[in-house]
Structure formats: structure tokens, C-alpha cells
Amino acid sequence: MSSRTMTRRLGLGDAVFIGIGSMVGAGVFSAFAPAAQAAGAGLLIGLGLAAIVAFGNATSSAQLAAAHPTSGGTYAYGRAEIGPWSGFLAGWGFVVGKLASAAAMALTFAAYAAPPGWERPVAALAVVALASVNWFGVTRTALATRVIVTVVLLTLAVATAAATASPAAADQLTVDGLLSGGAYGILQSAGLLFFAFAGYARIATLGEEVRNPTHTIPRAITIAFAVALAVYAVIGVVVLTSLGPAGLAASSAPVADAAAGSGWAWAVPIVRVGAAAASLGALLALIAGIGRTMLAMAREGDLPRPLAALHPRWDVPYRAEVVVAVVVVAAVLLVDLRGAIGFSSFGVLVYYLVANIAAFRQRDSARRYPRALQAVGAIGCVVLAVTLPWQAVVGGLVVFAVGVGYRLVRLRLTRGA
Template sequence: MASPSLQRRLGLGDAVFIGLGSMVGAGVFAVWGPAADAAGTGLLIGLAIAALVAFGNATSSAQLAAAHPTSGGTYAYGRAELGPWWGFVAGWGFIIGKTASCAAMALTFAAYAAPSGWERPVAIGAVVVLTAVNWFGVTRTASAARVIVVISLGALAAAVTAAFSAGAALGWLSAETLWTGGAYGILQSAGLLFFAFAGYARIATMGEEVRDPRRVIPRAIVIAFAIAFAVYAVVAVAVLGSLGPAAVAASTEPVADAAARSGWAWIDTAVRVGAAAASLGALLALIAGVSRTTFAMARERDLPRFFDGVHPRWHVPHHAELVVAAVVVVLVAMVDLRGAIGFSSFGVLLYYFVANVAALRQRGDARRYPAALQILGGVGCLVLAVTLPWPSVAAGAVVVAVGVAYRALRLRFGRA
């Protein structure tokens, strides 16, 4: 019996918007506080390091996706290039990291959109609604991503304009202030900021649903990454220039606080609408990406066969989407937003480490980028992972060990 498969419906524009919906998500509104707390003004160096490592990862993902245009992203690439265990570790790291990200995005949406005291119920409602959007087909996912990205970028443009109109300047920036956080603090901020750039993986995980994937996926990944980096760099300068590093570190809503310095009466509403939309865009793409990786792992029997079901009408992995949504709902009721960022970064850095090793192994026509980029990406992933806040590292290591133990037992005692 043939393995279940998905339909190719997405073009270049669709793939770029899905990637942007993941990268220009709640992270651009929420990640500055933890990063400034770790490194102060040095978060700008952290942002550059995160972007450099992420670019190495992005080119590795693009090179691999062109050679292996199937669902599952680095899970599938690791299996094909390095072997089943490498693929499993990558897939499991992605699932645990991005499931935590789903909860973080839902909670961020509710923080901006829900009345006081209703944050968690509203977050749960958002998960349910966006799971329904994904259920009715990937083209609806892409259409929703376009609308959400436009709203998010519009709100960010207004917030940055407001911050600079209020006198945001670069007087705080000097060679000395950039190093106030020290090397460790800067690396920790880079690991936290990496959370913001990991969305290009969503394009690769949906490789089985992209038309002409060998051409479209590499282009979409690089385009989405370049746009996202430009957005983050501009927002970082505006927020630091308006508030200063200490105030950014103390703020839970630094973009809104920076924009509020303008005194424009409408700007708070605009930023909140943009933050809510960005969170929804990231959550929409995350649910799609996690469910596709779960589907791919089940198809190879690394997860129970139940998860490889494909809806006969809508052609989506509906069993995987339902279970992912249920787990996210449970997490929304339990997790802390800032802790979820570190935990997510640990799982995703592990995922990209495998991607870089797999891309480094490719030879001949499959090679599109210099091997130095893959070495940079792989080493960078390991360094950033171990310099994350220690609770995130400890929790991530434990959950990865649980997954490894599950697969070892399944291989010994029979398939799921």
C-alpha cells in the first residue's frame, strides 16, 4: 500500500509569506526584554550573531530542501543523508521546541488582545480557530498568512515611525556599551533572539505541498530570511534608541512602550493589533509545520501510525493537527511565556545542528552553498544551545532523552 501523500498547491509567494508569518511573529514584540536582560545594548551584537548562525542554517535548509522536496524538513533530510537516528533527533527536537512556541504565540496573542483575566481562555480559543483554518487546506493557511503578515508589518512600521518621531537616537551606542553584557550575556541573547529567525523551517517542512520545490523552496527561504532580518534590525534600533537598554530589559511590551513615547493617541491600539496579528500568523504557521513533521515521522513509523492520516477531502494531516492542537491547549494552561522562548530555542537549535551536518554531507549537484556556511551554522547552533538559560537547557535535554528512550524501546520491542 502506497504511503499517504499531500498535494502541491503552494507557489513562491505563498511560501515566502508562510515563512514571514513565522519569523515576523510574536518574537518581534516579545523577545527584546529577555535579550536586553541578558546583554543590554549588546543584544545588537547578539542579533547579528543570531542572524549569522540562522543564515548558515537557512542555506543548509534550502540546499537540503531542493534535494529532498518532501514533508518533514530536517527530519526527512537527516534520515536521507545521515541515517534514521539523526533524523529522529532532529524531528523530535523540532516537535518539542515548536510545540512550546505554539503555546508562547497563543499566550502573546492573548496578552495583547484579551481582557484582563481572560488571557488563557482566549489563547485556547485562538489555537482551536487556527487549527480549523489549517484543517480546511494549506491554501487557506497561505491566504491567511498573507493577510496577517501585511497587518503585522504595517503595525511595526507605525511603531518604528512613532519611536523615532519621539527622539529615538543612537547616543547610547558605543564600543563600550555594546560589550556591557560580556561574551556570555551576548551569546545568551543570541540564543534567545535565534527564536525569532527559525520560521524559515516552516517552508521546508511543507516541502511536499510546494510546486516546483527544487526552485521555489531555496528562493523562498532566502527571501523570507532577508526581509525578516531587516525588520528585526530596524525594530531593535528603534526600541533601544527610544527606551534605552535598562528600560527595554524591564519592559514586557517594549515595542508598545517605545511607540507610546510619541504621544500619538492611536499608536497603542495599532501596536496591539499588529502584535495580535503577528502572534496569530506565527501560531498558524507553527501548527502547520509541527503537524507536518509529526505526519512525516509517523509515516516512517518513528511515531504511532495514527499520525500519518490524511484527510480525504482537504488533503491535510488532520490526525496530527488535532493532537498537536490538544497538546498546545494543555501547555497554554500551564506554561510561562518567557520560559517557553528558551525551551523552544534549545529544541530548534538541536534541529538545525542536524540540518547543517546533513547539508555538509551533500556532494555534487546537490551542493548549492559553500561548506563553510554549514560549519558556521553547526558550530553556532551548539554554542548558542549551551549558553541559553540553564533551566531551558536542562528541560530540553530531559525531553530529548525521553524521545530517544521511546525510540530505543520501540525498536527493541516492536513498532508503534
């Protein structure tokens, strides 16, 4: 086990780009279709609810990160402010849920970039390539993320211009249309769209590598969240008015389909390149975030301690990132990941529930935001978690039960040693 801490190399701009890359890549090309299946045009209300809950969670994460500028995010915060079990549940939910997310992002990239029949091998190669980028240090990760985010935002600007040339279903944005999915459907869409906002956690998990973290991390989380919300709001309206609720629900590539419907044929390949880049950006940030959380858990013995080792030259948790790459490659080659968004959302909602409770318990000297925001975040996490598709809830509960069993066995073996 390594007792070394990591070198602080990231500035505000680096942290903001990593947050934007995590959120925009993860959600804008993948989350709107299942949300439309749940709520139709009501997904826009769901997006607003998800944003409110996410804002509560973001402020909790920012407040905690300022007080605990170390690797591991809510795993470290939960241990410090509540206790070891709370930290473990947060870390376990994050690692398992985000491993599924990483595999889903790799397959999303391959769906846009690979020829038919080659999606899984190409996805596996993408995982290996990005794990290699992370291996050579966080500054390489930050530079690659800046390039990817710039490509993605330019692509979304092209897609928006193309899709707004001929909106086909603007009449769905009426009160009746927005409420047609019912309260349960809207809440379910909010839970699914929450998946798209969860990327700001990546900024907190890199807390040990950010310069002046007490000021940089809270600012980076707020800026990245605001940019992502603006992008989601614009794209949500665009794809809904272009494709209609039914068309959006049936689409596997809604942004590309919205651009194609305009008659701007030249825009479609640009959008597909941007979607592939967005998926790569999310995957890059996920590998970094999961590795840092595993590092923190290994330091405390909640995962095998050898995973806490830092590379002597590149100063990264290289063993943890190798494990992440191996697991994700196995998942993309062997597992059907169509339910990954719901499953990941459940794990991340538990993660942020712990964050909100931890922030609520902080003393006044550490407080940056009112406790009411943390209460809204915590209540929202519970409501959105229980209204996810039942398969995601059951799968999530099983995964947490396995984690609890693992930790109980480990504690018993440790005491008996």
C-alpha cells in the same frame, strides 16, 4: 496509515509569506526583552551573530529541501543524509520545542487581545480557531498568512514612525554600551534572538505541498530570511534607542511601549492589534509545520502511525493537527510558559545542527552553497545552545533524553513483535 503524498498547491509568494509570518510574528514582539536582559545594548551584536548562524542554517535548509522536497524538514533530511537517529533527534526537538512555542504565541496573542483574567481561555480559543483554518487545507493557511503579514508590516511601520519621533537613549549605541553585557551575555542574547529567525523551517516542512520545490523552496527561504532580518534590525534599534537597555529589559510589550513613549497615543492600540495579529500568524504557521513534521515521523514509525493519515478531501494531516491543537490548548491552560523562548531555542538549535551536518555531507551534485557556510552554521548552533540560560539547557537535555528513551522502547517492542 496513509501512503498518499500531499498535493502541491503553494507557489513562491505563498511560501515566502508563510516564512515571513513565522519569523516576524514569533520574534519581533517577544524576543528583544529577554535579549536585553542578557546583554543590554549588546543585543544588537547578538542579533548580528544570530543572523550569521541563521543564514548558515537557512542555506543548509534550502540545499537539503531542493534535494528532498517532502514533508518533515530536517527530520526527513537527517534520515536521508545521516541516519534514522539523527532524523529522529531533529524531529523530536522540533515537535516538542515548537509545541511550547505555539503555546507561547497563543498566550502572547491573548496578552494583547484579551481582558485581564481571560488570557488563557482566549489563547485556547485562538488555538482552536487556527487549527480549524489549517484543517481546510494549506491554501487557506497561506491566504490567512498573507493577510496577517500585511497587517503586521503596516503596524511595524506605524510603530517605527512613532518611536523615532523622540529617541531617548541613542547614547547607548556606543562601543562601551554595546559591549556592556560581556561576551557571555552577548552570546546568550544571540541564542535567544535565534528563536526569532527559526520560522524559515516552516517553508521546508511544507516541501511536499510546494510547486516546483527544487527552485521554489530555496528562493522562498532566502527571500523570507532577508525580509525578516531587515525588520529585526530596524525594530531592534528603534526599541533600544526609545526605551534604553533597562527599559527594554523590563518591558512586556516593547514595541507598544516604544510607540507610547513618543506621545502618539493613537499609535498604541494600532501596535497592539498588530502584535496580536503577528502572534496569530506565527501560531498559524507553527500548527501547520508541527503537523507536517509529525506526519513525516508517523510515516516512518517514529510517532504512532495513525498520525500519518491525510484528510480525504482537504489533503491535510488532520489527526496530527488535532493532536497539536489538544496539546497546545492543554499547555496554555495549565503550564507557566515564561521560559518557552529559551527552551524552544535549544530544541531548534539541535534541529539545525542536524541540518548543517546533513547538508555538509551532501554530494557535490546536490551542493548549492560552500561547506564553509554549513560549518559556520553547525558551530554556531553548538555555541548558542550551550550559552542559553541554564534552565533552558537542562530542560532541553531532559526532553531529548525522554525522546531517546521513547525511541529505544519502540524499537525493542517492534523487534519483539
